[in-house]
Amino acid sequence: MTGGQAHPLPLLGECDSCGAANGVIFHHPDGQQEHYCPRCAQRYALYNAAYDQLEAGIREVVEAWVSIWGTIPGVVDLHEQLRQIGAQVEADYKTGCFDREGVQPFPRAA
């Protein structure tokens, strides 16, 4: 990342992700700025949306789980449990245990 500059970035520049010549300024939520080409800007936005959705789903499940198990000594070790579960879920994903439908198009209005 090249953000935090005392001088503003030029509007156009080399993509900081892939090196393409058609990068434009991309503003990150934390105030950092980089040059991203349209393809990398789209990929970055999709990655963030997918991450946020996964985090929200996990957070909701963990909150419900903690409300049930959270007071039992020796049971709650979220870091270790989530690490082990995450590793197993990733292994299952890599072996094809989940559908990989990808991004679906928006349905057309009737």
Ligand SMILES: [Zn+2]
């Ligand atoms: Zn790029």
